[in-house]
Each structure stands twice: as C-alpha cells, then as structure tokens.
Amino acid sequence: MKYLLHFRKKIISIGLHFAMLIVSVIALLPFLWMLSASFMSTGEASSFPPRFIPQHFTFDQYLFLFQRMNLGRAFTNSLILAVSVTVVSLIVNSLAGFAFSKFSFRGKRPIFVFLLSSMIIPGQVTMLPVFLLLNKLGLLNTYFGIIFPGMASIFAIFLINQYLKGIPDSLIEAARIDGASNFSIYWRIIVPLAKPVLVTLALFTFMGTWNDFLWPLIVMTKEEMYTLPVALNNLLGEHALDPELMMAGSVITIMPVLIVFMFLQRYYIQGILIGGVKE
Amino acid sequence: MRQKFYTPYFFLAPALGTLLIFFFLPVAAAFLMSFTDFDIYSLGSLNRARFIFMGNYFRLLNDPLFWKALLNTCYFVLVGGPLTIAVSLLAAIGLNSRLLHFKNWFRLAFFMPVITTLVAVAVVWRYLYHPRFGAVNYLLSLIGIESVNWLGDPHWAMPAIIILAIWKNFGYHMMIFLAGLQAIPEYLYEAARLDGAGWWRQFRHVTLPQLAPTTFFVTVMTIIGYFQFFAEPYVMTQGGPLNSTLSIVLYLYNQGFRWWQMGYASSIAFVLFVIVFIIAILQLAMRKRQEK
Numbered sequence: 001m002k003y004l005l006h007f008r009k010k011i012i013s014i015g016l017h018f019a020m021l022i023v024s025v026i027a028l029l030p031f032l033w034m035l036s037a038s039f040m041s042t043g044e045a046s047s048f049p050p051r052f053i054p055q056h057f058t059f060d061q062y063l064f065l066f067q068r069m070n071l072g073r074a075f076t077n078s079l080i081l082a083v084s085v086t087v088v089s090l091i092v093n094s095l096a097g098f099a100f101s102k103f104s105f106r107g108k109r110p111i112f113v114f115l116l117s118s119m120i121i122p123g124q125v126t127m128l129p130v131f132l133l134l135n136k137l138g139l140l141n142t143y144f145g146i147i148f149p150g151m152a153s154i155f156a157i158f159l160i161n162q163y164l165k166g167i168p169d170s171l172i173e174a175a176r177i178d179g180a181s182n183f184s185i186y187w188r189i190i191v192p193l194a195k196p197v198l199v200t201l202a203l204f205t206f207m208g209t210w211n212d213f214l215w216p217l218i219v220m221t222k223e224e225m226y227t228l229p230v231a232l233n234n235l236l237g238e239h240a241l242d243p244e245l246m247m248a249g250s251v252i253t254i255m256p257v258l259i260v261f262m263f264l265q266r267y268y269i270q271g272i273l274i275g276g277v278k279e
Numbered sequence: 280m281r282q283k284f285y286t287p288y289f290f291l292a293p294a295l296g297t298l299l300i301f302f303f304l305p306v307a308a309a310f311l312m313s314f315t316d317f318d319i320y321s322l323g324s325l326n327r328a329r330f331i332f333m334g335n336y337f338r339l340l341n342d343p344l345f346w347k348a349l350l351n352t353c354y355f356v357l358v359g360g361p362l363t364i365a366v367s368l369l370a371a372i373g374l375n376s377r378l379l380h381f382k383n384w385f386r387l388a389f390f391m392p393v394i395t396t397l398v399a400v401a402v403v404w405r406y407l408y409h410p411r412f413g414a415v416n417y418l419l420s421l422i423g424i425e426s427v428n429w430l431g432d433p434h435w436a437m438p439a440i441i442i443l444a445i446w447k448n449f450g451y452h453m454m455i456f457l458a459g460l461q462a463i464p465e466y467l468y469e470a471a472r473l474d475g476a477g478w479w480r481q482f483r484h485v486t487l488p489q490l491a492p493t494t495f496f497v498t499v500m501t502i503i504g505y506f507q508f509f510a511e512p513y514v515m516t517q518g519g520p521l522n523s524t525l526s527i528v529l530y531l532y533n534q535g536f537r538w539w540q541m542g543y544a545s546s547i548a549f550v551l552f553v554i555v556f557i558i559a560i561l562q563l564a565m566r567k568r569q570e571k
Contacts, residue, residue, distance in 0.1 A: 009378065012378060013378040013379075016373060016376055016378055016379055017379065017380070019373060020370075020373050020374075020379065020385050023370060023373075023385075023388075023389065024384075024385055024388035024389065026446065027388050027389050027391055027392055027446070027450070028388050028391060029414065030392075030400065030403050030404065030407055030414075030446075031391060031395075031403075033403070033406075033407065033414055034403045037406075045406070045412070046409075046411075046412045047412060048411060048412055048417065049417050050412060050413070050414045050417050091293075092293045092294050092297065093294060095290040095291070095293060095294065096290065096291050096293070096294035096295070098290055099287040099288075099290035099291045100291075103286065103287035103290075105284065105287040105288065106284075108287075111291075111295075115298070118302075118303070118306075120555060120556060120559050121302075121306055121552060121555075122503075122506075122507055122548075122551055122552055122555050124507065124528055124531060124548050124551060125305075125306055125309050125548045125549065125551070125552050126301070126302055126305035126306055126309060127531075127535070127548070128305075128309055128312060128535050128541050128544055128545055128548070129304070129305035129306075129308035129309050129312065130301055130305045131535075131536070132308075132322075132541070133300075133301075133305070135322070148297070148300075148301060149297075149301040149302075151293070151294075151297040151301075152293070152294040152295075152297035152298045152301075152302075154298070157294060182286050182290075186290070207394060210396065211395075211396045211397060211398075213397060213398050213509075213510045213513075214509055214510065214528075214532070218532075218536055228396070229396055229397075229398035229399070229510075230398075232398055232399060232402060233398055233402075233513070233514055236402060236405075236514065243406045243409075243412075246402050246406070247402075247403065247406070249399075249402070250396075250399040250400070250402050250403055253396050253398070253399040254395045254396055254399045254400075257394055257395060257396065258391075258394065258395065261394045265387075268394070269454060272451065272454045272455060273454070273455070273458050
C-alpha cells in the first residue's frame with residue numbers, strides 16, 4: 001500500500017513536471033525563434049517548416065539596423081527617456097510621499113482621498129488635451145513631452161506613503177532635535193530608509209517607460225525622436241517582409257529590459273505583490 | 280512635529296503641480312472637448328471649435344464603427360479575461376506544488392513574456408502567425424490541424440490576439456495567485472484530508488474559497504486593463520481584417536490622432552471612462568456584499 005502511494009506520487013510528479021515544461025516551452029519558444037531568426041540572412045526565416053537554427057550565422061541584420069536604419073538613435077532616445085523619467089519621478093513622488101506620511105497639514109486627508117479616487121480615471125482620457133497643451137508649449141518631439149506628464153504618479157505616491165508610515169517618527173524627531181532641516185531629513189533619513197520601495201518603483205518606472213508605446217507614438221512624430229517601440233513599429237511598415245530584420249529589431253528592443261530585470265528580479269516581484277495586496 | 284505651515288506644501292508642490300497640469304485639468308478639458316466639434320481646423324485656432332452639446336454622444340450611438348469597436352473590446356475582455364485568469368491560476372497551482380523541482384526556473388520562464396516590450400512581442404507573434412511559414416501553424420500541423428490564416432481571417436484575428444494576450448499576461452497574475460496560495464494555512468488542507476477530501480474537493484472547498492479575494496482583485500485588474508488594449512491590434516492588424524480587431528482605444532486613437540476629430544475622440548474617451556467606472560463601482564458593491 002505504501003509502495004503504491006509512493007508510486008502514485010511519482011506519476012503525478014512526472015506529469016506535473018511535463019505540464020510545466022510544456023508551458024515553459026510555449027512561453028520561451030517565441031523568444032528562441034526571435035533570437036535565432038535575427039541571426040539569419042535575409043529570406044532564411046521564411047521557410048517551412050520554421051527553422052530554429054540559422055544556416056548562415058550572420059550579424060548583417062543588426063549592422064543594417066544600426067548603420068542604415070538609425071536604430072541606435074532610437075535606442076539612445078529610449079534610454080535617455082527611461083532614465084530621466086525614472087530619476088525625476090522618484091524625486092517628485094518621494095517628496096510627496098514624505099509630506100503625506102510625516103506631516104500633518106490642512107487639507108491632507110481630502111487631498112489624499114481625492115488623489116486615490118482619481119486613480120480610476122483611465123489615462124487615455126487625458127491624451128488629447130495633454131497633446132494640445134504640449135503642442136501649444138512647443139514640446140512635441142522633445143524629451144519633455146514624455147518626461148513632464150510622467151513626473152508624478154498617484155500610485156507611486158501612495159506606495160511610498162504606505163512604506164514611510166512604517167518608519168518610526170522618533171528617528172525624525174531625533175534628527176530635528178539635532179538641528180537637521182526638513183530637506184536634510186528627507187535626503188539623509190527618508191531616502192535611505194525607503195530604499196527598497198524606491199528601487200522597486202524605479203524598476204517599474206524604467207521598464208514601464210521603456211515598454212510604453214501609445215504615448216511616445218503620439219508625442220514623437222519625427223523619426224529622430226522615435227523611441228524603440230515606435231521605431232520598431234515604423235520599421236514594420238517598410239520591412240514587414242523581412243522577418244530576420246524585424247527580429248533583430250525586436251531583440252534590440254527587448255534586451256535592455258531583460259538585463260535590468262535579471263539583476264533586479266527580486267524587487268520586481270515584490271512590487272507585484274505590494275500592488276496585488278494593496279491595490 | 281513642529282514645522283512651518285508651508286513646509287509640507289512645499290514638498291507636495293512638484294507632484295501636485297504636475298498632476299494638476301498634466302492630469303486633472305486635462306480630464307476637465309477632455310470633458311469640455313467632448314461637447315465640441317474640435318477638429319483639425321481648431322488645432323490652428325481654438326475659437327473655431329463650437330459647442331454642440333450632446334452631439335458627439337448622439338453620433339456615437341449611430342456610429343457602426345464605434346459599436347464594432349465596443350463589441351470587439353467586450354469579446355476580448357469576456358473571452359480573454361477568464362482564459363488569462365484560468366491559465367494564471369493553473370500555473371500558480373503547479374508552481375506551488377511541493378512535488379515540483381526547479382521552481383525558480385519555471386517561474387522565470389513564465390515571467391519572460393510579462394516583462395518584455397509588448398510591441399516587440401507583437402511583432403514576433405505576427406510572424407509566428409504567418410499562414411505559410413509561421414511556427415503556430417507548423418505546430419498545429421504536427422497534430423493534424425489544418426493551417427489557419429490567423430491574422431488575415433476576420434474570424435481568427437481576435438482569437439489570435441487573445442492567445443497573444445494570455446501568453447503575455449498570465450505570468451503576472453500567476454505571481455499574485457502564488458502569493459495568495461501560499462497564504463492559505465496548511466491546517467485547512469489537513470482538516471479536509473482528515474475528512475477524506477480528495478484533490479478536487481480540496482481545491483473546490485479550500486483553495487477556491489480561500490483564494491476568492493485574490494481572484495476578485497485579479498479579475499477586476501484584468502478587466503480594466505483589457506478594456507484598454509491597443510498595441511496588439513495596432514501592431515499586428517491595424518484593427519483589421521474588416522475591423523474585426525478594432526478596439527475602443529484604437530478607435531479613439533484613429534479618431535483623435537489620425538483623423539484629428541478630437542472632440543469626437545474625447546467623447547469616446549469618456550465612454551471608456553464610464554465603463555471602467557461602472558466596473559469599479561460594481562466591484563465595490565460586490566465586495567461590500569461579500570463582507571456582510
């Protein structure tokens with residue numbers, strides 16, 4: 001009997017591993033094909049059955065993208081935007097989170113409730129007026145057209161506020177008695193203590209800005225200002241019949257977020273869970 | 280804490296100022312715009328836009344393309360949403376099993392689609408769905424299914440996009456489910472086993488009820504997120520064939536930024552807002568009832 005139970009467990013375990021393996025293959029196969037097709041010479045990926053190993057391994061597609069299609073410029077734009085939105089929004093949101101969590105002031109509660117309840121408004125509602133505003137200010141096709149609207153996030157303020165509430169006020173009181181200014185309290189106490197939540201937010205903001213499509217598509221209409229996703233979509237317009245080239249472009253677009261994620265995986269998963277538990 | 284009265288406002292100013300200029304005022308402006316005939320001529324001089332009261336909303340009622348977009352979006356949400364949640368839950372249960380080895384590797388694999396750029400993977404899937412050379416049809420041919428013209432056939436284009444969406448998103452919700460599963464106390468399962476409950480009854484009477492708040496949260500998030508899908512059809516089908524993948528946000532984009540019917544597009548944006556708002560209210564009401 002005991003042996004039989006053990007045997008049953010073994011079968012279930014094998015079945016489970018097999019099922020998970022299949023799901024993993026489905027999850028990864030598109031990436032494998034993308035990567036191998038990107039190293040194929042033109043025309044090679046259009047074959048039946050689909051090929052997963054390049055016959056003539058070549059960097060031609062990548063060279064073409066960087067030398068002729070100016071994808072390096074789009075890469076630089078994406079990088080500049082993702083980094084600056086991340087840095088600026090972290091500062092702006094953490095200052096606000098600091099104010100909400102460690103100060104009492106008139107209107108605090110109503111402002112906070114108002115902010116939270118407006119999180120329900122879908123971002124698409126603001127697209128048209130913000131576009132008109134940026135047009136008036138001459139900020140279309142500039143980095144500011146993406147940085148300004150991305151500077152503040154209600155969700156980020158909320159997360160930082162929640163986190164800072166857990167930090168005892170006595171630390172701040174002690175610093176104040178030592179004569180520390182509010183700004184030095186922010187910089188020397190709040191920011192270092194809030195590091196875990198700030199790293200998580202930084203990761204989400206970086207990846208979110210890098211991956212964003214709709215807003216850059218609207219704001220950046222000149223080719224030299226395209227971000228990678230917009231440039232990739234544009235490339236598809238001219239080179240839809242060159243899968244090898246398009247796959248190389250996809251690899252370039254995906255690689256940076258993948259690398260950042262590999263290093264900071266732990267923080268990303270934490271972020272999902274905070275968002276998941278809190279909402 | 281002693282302080283000058285303006286200190287907190289000083290710290291709040293950058294965030295609140297940004298939100299005011301780039302969020303709250305635009306929401307108000309969009310609301311006003313939805314009652315005007317703001318179009319490409321108004322871009323040059325604002326006073327060319329005229330108030331037409333509910334004109335845009337009446338026009339929406341009689342706009343077959345809008346209804347098509349709304350219907351397509353509901354199709355995407357109502358079919359794609361439950362499927363995504365089901366796959367996420369199954370994957371989470373598998374990952375949570377004590378019998379499973381290499382958990383971190385599986386988790387990483389399931390997570391790859393989540394973190395990667397939607398536009399890039401949509402481009403990749405465009406080729407995977409190629410009727411002649413695509414890997415999808417090749418794999419189907421191995422199990423004897425005839426080739427499907429995924430993105431070229433109005434019946435198959437939306438299912439194709441739904442499959443992409445499930446593939447892209449299930450890992451995210453899986454993580455939330457996983458956390459929920461791990462929070463279920465072990466003694467509940469032990470008690471169920473003592474009562475002679477098998478795998479299915481444990482799942483039905485312990486896992487599902489215990490997981491209800493998580494499932495609820497995931498469902499609402501998925502519905503609201505899926506109502507706003509845009510990049511998948513934009514990159515893969517441009518809303519075609521025969522508008523079978525035209526989504527609300529894609530239609531909004533086309534009206535507002537392709538045809539510069541910005542007043543009309545604003546009214547579409549507000550319809551989207553109302554839909555999302557109703558879902559949120561329903562969620563609140565249902566949660567209240569659950570708590571009672």
